[in-house]
Amino acid sequence: MQRRVQEIIRDTLDVEVPSAETDLIDSGVLDSLALVELLFEIERAFAVSIPLEDLELESFTSIRRISDLIVSMNGKAG
Amino acid sequence: MAEIRPLERGDLPQVASLYEHVARSGSRTAPPGLAASFEETFLDYPGADPEIPSLVYLDGDGRIAGFLGSSVRRLVFDGRTIRLGISGQLVTEPEVRNRAAGAFLIKEYMSGPQDLTVTDTASETVRRIWEGLGGETSQLACVGWVRLFRPWRFGGDFLARRRQRERLARSARPLWTALDAASTIVARGALRPPSPDGSAEELTPVAIIEHLPEVAKSFRLRPAYDDEEFAAWLLAALAAVSTRGSLIARLVRDRDGSVRGWYIYYLASAGIAQVIQVVVDERQVDDTLDHLLHDAWSRGASGIQGRVEAHLREPLSRRRCVFHASGYLALLHSRDAGLLHAIQSGRALLTRLEGEWWMGHHLEAFGGTWSGTP
Numbered sequence: 051m052q053r054r055v056q057e058i059i060r061d062t063l064d065v066e067v068p069s070a071e072t073d074l075i076d077s078g079v080l081d082s083l084a085l086v087e088l089l090f091e092i093e094r095a096f097a098v099s100i101p102l103e104d105l106e107l108e109s110f111t112s113i114r115r116i117s118d119l120i121v122s123m124n125g126k127a128g
Numbered sequence: 129m130a131e132i133r134p135l136e137r138g139d140l141p142q143v144a145s146l147y148e149h150v151a152r153s154g155s156r157t158a159p160p161g162l163a164a165s166f167e168e169t170f171l172d173y174p175g176a177d178p179e180i181p182s183l184v185y186l187d188g189d190g191r192i193a194g195f196l197g198s199s200v201r202r203l204v205f206d207g208r209t210i211r212l213g214i215s216g217q218l219v220t221e222p223e224v225r226n227r228a229a230g231a232f233l234i235k236e237y238m239s240g241p242q243d244l245t246v247t248d249t250a251s252e253t254v255r256r257i258w259e260g261l262g263g264e265t266s267q268l269a270c271v272g273w274v275r276l277f278r279p280w281r282f283g284g285d286f287l288a289r290r291r292q293r294e295r296l297a298r299s300a301r302p303l304w305t306a307l308d309a310a311s312t313i314v315a316r317g318a319l320r321p322p323s324p325d326g327s328a329e330e331l332t333p334v335a336i337i338e339h340l341p342e343v344a345k346s347f348r349l350r351p352a353y354d355d356e357e358f359a360a361w362l363l364a365a366l367a368a369v370s371t372r373g374s375l376i377a378r379l380v381r382d383r384d385g386s387v388r389g390w391y392i393y394y395l396a397s398a399g400i401a402q403v404i405q406v407v408v409d410e411r412q413v414d415d416t417l418d419h420l421l422h423d424a425w426s427r428g429a430s431g432i433q434g435r436v437e438a439h440l441r442e443p444l445s446r447r448r449c450v451f452h453a454s455g456y457l458a459l460l461h462s463r464d465a466g467l468l469h470a471i472q473s474g475r476a477l478l479t480r481l482e483g484e485w486w487m488g489h490h491l492e493a494f495g496g497t498w499s500g501t502p
Contacts, residue, residue, distance in 0.1 A: 080227060085228040102261060105261075
């Protein structure tokens with residue numbers, strides 16, 4: 051899943067993130083528009099809907115955390 | 129680690145400095161009254177709701193690098209009271225814009241307990257973020273209307289404002305006045321609004337509270353102005369935005385003395401009046417609109433403009449008003465599809481007063497020398 055998130059970031063934002071732990075916020079990869087575009091692509095790719103309440107700053111700090119969020123969303127859906 | 133938390137009183141000097149830098153003069157030194165104005169607008173107004181607070185974004189070093197102002201109003205929707213969160217004054221330091229600070233502030237605010245969230249001065253970028261987070265655009269509320277009375281002066285004032293040549297506009301006024309007088313004769317009454325029926329009197333906070341339930345009863349969604357202290361504060365806050373002009377607020381009665389509605393607008397020194405609110409029974413719009421147009425004309429306005437609302441669209445069209453893209457985007461968010469449908473289908477009385485457009489934080493001097501352009 052982390053590899054797929056990495057691909058989505060590359061395709062959506064045209065950015066290569068070196069590792070699953072790279073801080074996306076501190077490294078300045080995500081501006082506001084990029085965030086909502088990424089959110090849209092992730093929801094589409096993984097067939098999940100991320101409620102606003104679950105979309106926290108910490109959830110988007112790294113590929114690993116984004117992957118964790120998707121897993122938790124899938125768990126809720128199931 | 130960055131963090132978003134509710135605005136605290138001690139944050140106000142930093143927030144004022146940030147706002148001055150990003151939205152006003154570019155300086156880091158805010159004028160003396162700006163922090164106090166934020167304090168009144170976002171913390172101390174009657175009916176302030178700590179459950180729906182303004183928000184600050186703290187960067188990794190704990191400095192305030194973003195702000196989103198919150199004003200809360202109560203509305204009545206299908207007979208029950210709900211809460212409206214007005215999102216405004218969104219500013220972020222340039223260095224946190226590539227950290228999605230604006231989007232996270234909007235998201236955090238949308239996630240609050242309010243039933244409806246609005247903003248009415250959004251840019252195209254904010255619209256894309258807002259819609260990406262599940263909100264939507266109120267297309268009709270993005271449309272403005274304008275009625276010209278004195279077209280030469282209107283055009284002259286418009287160009288002067290755009291090019292910030294107020295002195296030139298003042299010196300050219302006699303020429304515009306002469307041309308407008310000639311145009312009025314040639315146009316044979318098409319420019320001058322007809323004299324209205326009935327009467328108009330000063331709108332008071334007590335009158336707002338007394339008459340709103342009856343006048344606005346046909347709307348599924350309407351403001352709940354039922355607290356005199358709040359209504360008085362709101363009128364005073366409107367009047368305090370002196371850069372927009374003198375506040376005119378009039379209650380309209382028909383020939384029999386029955387209340388038909390009211391209107392609130394700014395009569396600007398540059399001559400273009402700006403409507404903030406028209407409250408009417410949607411089936412009896414004519415008297416109030418006629419009084420509004422005639423009032424603005426008789427006070428010397430070169431024209432008047434406002435935001436299109438569904439129940440005003442056709443009556444405005446009949447009164448030679450022209451519709452145009454206002455340049456301000458109105459955005460909505462709610463978890464209640466029925467509430468959104470009531471707004472988008474024109475069954476709501478939501479005006480500029482239930483928004484942030486009229487607020488003067490980017491315009492007023494606040495004891496300094498800044499003078500923004502409305």
